[in-house]
Amino acid sequence: MKLLRNNLLEAFCAVVECGGFSEAQFRLGISQSAISCRIRDLEIALGYRVCERGRSGFQLTERGKIAYEKACEIIRMVEDFDAELLELRGTITGQLRIGIVDTVISLPGFPLVPALQRFFSKENDVNLEIVVASPNDLKEGLITGSLHIALAPFKRKRDELEYIKVCSENHFLYCGREHELFDAGKDEISPEILSNHAVCQRSYDMIVARDAKTPEPKAIVTNMEAAAALILSGKFLGVLPDHYATQWVETGNMRLLEHPNLTWTSEFYVASRKSQSHRQAVEWFIKALLQDGVI
C-alpha cells in the first residue's frame, strides 16, 4: 500500500509518458515541484532511483523500466476495481477499453458503430478508449487486462478468453492499375504466373499465407492502408478485404486477381476475458455488440 499513497505511481507514469517533470505538470495539473516531491517520495519508498533527470535529459533506470511496467498494470487493475465497486451504485462507470483491427468500419455486419449508438444512447458515466492493433496485440491486451473487449479475426482461441462470432470478412488478391497484370487476359493469370510477382502481406496474416506458395513477401505491412498504398503503387500484389478494396476496384484503380490460396474468409469475434466480465460496462457493451444477432 506504501506505493499507492498520494498518487505516487500516477505521477511516475505521467512523468515517464511525458518524458520529464515539466511536461507532466499539465497532464497532472500540479506544479513541477509537487511532481519532484512525489518522485522523491516514491524513490524513498522503493529504495532505488527510478529515473535519471535534469538538463541532461530524462531516462528511466533499469529498475525504473520494470517499475513503470508494473505500475501501469496495477493502476489499470485499481481503475477496474474502482469501476466495479462504483457500478454497484447502479450507474455504470469507469474506463472501457476496446480494441479493434484496422479498416473494419466498412465491413458489412461489423457491430461497432451500432453498438456505440446503443451503448451511449443510455445515460452512463463510461470513459471509452478505442485502440487499433493487430489481433495478436489485442489478444495480449485482453489477457493482461489493458483491454476489456476486442473485435478482430482471432485464429487460435485462448482458454482464458471468451469468443463470440459476429461477422466474417472475405479477402482477395488485388493489383493496382499500374501493375503489368492489370490489363492481362483471364488466361494470362494463374497461380504460377502470379507467383512471379512481388506480394505484400500483413504481418499477422503470414500464417494464413504460408501455404500460398508465393515468393517470400517483398514487403510486410502491419496496417491495411499501407497495404493498399503498396498495391496502388503498381509494384506489388496484395490481399485486401473485399469491402475495403471495392472503393478502388469501382474507380478502376484496382483489379481482383483470382488465386486459390490467396483468397480466404476470416471470422470476426467479440473476445473478452472469461473471469473479468463482472464489470457491468463490459457486459453491457458486449450485449450492445451482439444485439443485431450472433451469427
Added chain:
Amino acid sequence: MKLLRNNLLEAFCAVVECGGFSEAQFRLGISQSAISCRIRDLEIALGYRVCERGRSGFQLTERGKIAYEKACEIIRMVEDFDAELLELRGTITGQLRIGIVDTVISLPGFPLVPALQRFFSKENDVNLEIVVASPNDLKEGLITGSLHIALAPFKRKRDELEYIKVCSENHFLYCGREHELFDAGKDEISPEILSNHAVCQRSYDMIVARDAKTPEPKAIVTNMEAAAALILSGKFLGVLPDHYATQWVETGNMRLLEHPNLTWTSEFYVASRKSQSHRQAVEWFIKALLQDGVI
C-alpha cells in the same frame, strides 16, 4: 484510485473482520473517530452504504459484502505489487502466504520444516503466513492469489498452476481399540465384512473412496485429527496416513485393517501460479522446498 486513498479499504476490511469500529481501533492503531471518518469517506466515494452499525449491531449491506470481497482481493494484489517493486532493491520482502493440508509434519520427506530453516537462515524481510486448508481450498487460494505456494496432494491439475512432486503419503484403513474388529482374526476381515461397518471420511478424499464399495459414510470430517478422534472412539473405521496413525498403532490404540480399495498413495506437490512466480520471495521459497531433491 479514489477508493484506495488514505487506506479507506484497509479500514473497511479491518472493521468487517473485527465486527465493528470500536474493535478495529486496536488493529488499525487509530481512534474510533478516525475509523468513522474513513468509513464515511468510503461511503461517500462509493455512493452507497457498506454497513449498518450502531448499538443495534454491525452488519454488512448486500453491496457491502461484495465490496468487502473485492476490497480484500485488491489489497492482496496491491501488497504483492508493492513486494514485487520493493524486491528490485535486492532484499526480498513482502507477505508470503503458504498453504498446507493438516497433519503433514510427520510425513517423511515433507519439505516444509527444512525449507523454513533454509529460507529464514538467510537475512530477509519476509512476513510469512501459513494457512491450513483442504486441497481444494488451497487450489482456489492459488488461483485467486490469496496464496503464493501450496503443499498438498493435488489430484486434478489446473492449467494455470505449476506442480512439482515432492513426496508421497500412504493411506490405510484403521480401527480403534474399542472397535469390535480390533481383536478379530485375519480371516474375519474381508471387504464384505468391513463394508458392514461405519466409516468416516475426509470430505476431500471422497472422490478416491467412491469405488471402495463402503456404505455411505456416516461421518465426514475435514480434518485428520477429527478423523482420528472418530476412529479412536471405536465407533468408526477410517482412513489415515500411516505416518500419522503410527503413534496410536504403536501404543495399541489402533489397528490397521487391510482393504484393497481403502488403501492408497497420494502424491504431494508444491503448487504455485505459473504467471505470478515473479516474486523473488516465492521463487526462493520454492527453491528452498525443493533443495532436498525433487522426486
Added chain:
DNA sequence: ATGTTTACATGAAATATATCAATGTAATTA
C-alpha cells in the same frame, strides 16, 4: 569563457487533509 536557458531540487509558507479528544445521540440493557 561567459551568459542564458532548461530541467529539476529545495525550503518556507500556505493550504489541505487526517486525526484526536471530547462530547452528542440513539438503541439496548439493567
Added chain:
DNA sequence: TAATTACATTGATATATTTCATGTAAACAT
C-alpha cells in the same frame, strides 16, 4: 429511568502536500 454501548460529530491539533520563490547544474549559444 439510568447506565451502557457503539457510533457520529465537532473543533482543535497534527500531519501531509502543494505552491511559490529561489537555487543549482548541465547544455547551449555567443
